[in-house]
Amino acid sequence: MIHIDDIEIEKMEKIFRLNLINSITGYKSANLIATKSKNKGLNVAVFSSVTHLGSNPALLGFITRPDTIPRNTYKNIRDNKYFTVNQIHQDMIAEAHQTAAKYEEEVSEFHKTGLEEEYLDDFFAPYVKQCTVKIGCEFVNEYKIEENGTALIIGAIKHVYFDEGIQTPDGWLRLEDAGTVAINGLDGYALPTLLDRFHYAKPGQEIKSFFDKNNTED
């Protein structure tokens, strides 16, 4: 096994370090966050840090840099409180990645990438029309991460949208059926295939699969 310590990491060439450290924590969620500015300018950008925070109340979080790109997402959320989180699927990875290009301030990534905005149920922020799983969020709080100038943005889940066929009777969404991708590092897009789904673990008892007919819960 290769071993690299923090002294060597610090000395690495910048892009090499970015690629390594962005890969070492495993696969990341692949979402487009979309916002609207006060003067109706639209913004959409890939985020790989969207994380489940809790179900009751239903909250999510993501990490952003208030002072750097994607520069407009943070400002729009702080100004207007609303944003949408849209799962990236396998047929749109090139369009999604293109949102990272540094467009001029007044140019919307929607119009430059082939992604289309969509408004649902009078929500202020636009959704991404091509996405099949989407969330409408309201800004709740922000925690500044003093260690590196990033911020954890907390959003309350106000609306969720998804295709009927991907939900199992116990509420779970089978993301494989939605064609949702995961991100490897900064720029790799991977398509997951479900290996197994397990029942709640109990001490001294073998793990039970949802798909083994002999292993139904008592």
Next chain:
Amino acid sequence: MIHIDDIEIEKMEKIFRLNLINSITGYKSANLIATKSKNKGLNVAVFSSVTHLGSNPALLGFITRPDTIPRNTYKNIRDNKYFTVNQIHQDMIAEAHQTAAKYEEEVSEFHKTGLEEEYLDDFFAPYVKQCTVKIGCEFVNEYKIEENGTALIIGAIKHVYFDEGIQTPDGWLRLEDAGTVAINGLDGYALPTLLDRFHYAKPGQEIKSFFDKNNTED
């Protein structure tokens, strides 16, 4: 499309809501976090919230509940400062999921699940021997999320370990080659296959794949 709003989410049966809200943010990283207590008790548990925070300094974060299970991970990190993050691979998903069982306080999940501890380079916290990508972290800070009683734990990356064959010349780790899985919801384990990897996006220029020989960077 199915549309569910926050009022309906709040009224849902608890497990149904857990499954839905844990799936709606997309795939999550799949890691085992391992710690050691002052009296040498070992603890290992699945976490799906490990997130890249920054590369310089190299930092990661994860969400935990200080007051509930996995109860020992938080206490051990606060008491002793060190923990390890170990990517779950496809051959160990049942063993990994079994760590969620509620064992008695003095029982180590290592000895009950078939996972083995391993000590590397005199690091205080144990690694998971079966994992092929692992990180040694030092506790840096904690941000209490007042909205739901969780906490964001920040760790500094002190050591990384991985198999030589999975790294490309630009530092990126090809997680597919490590057999790393991603988590769908609370209990689904999925194996991603790389679809594509893209060069840095530029305005007005088509996205270039790393794997297209005609699309090499100038």
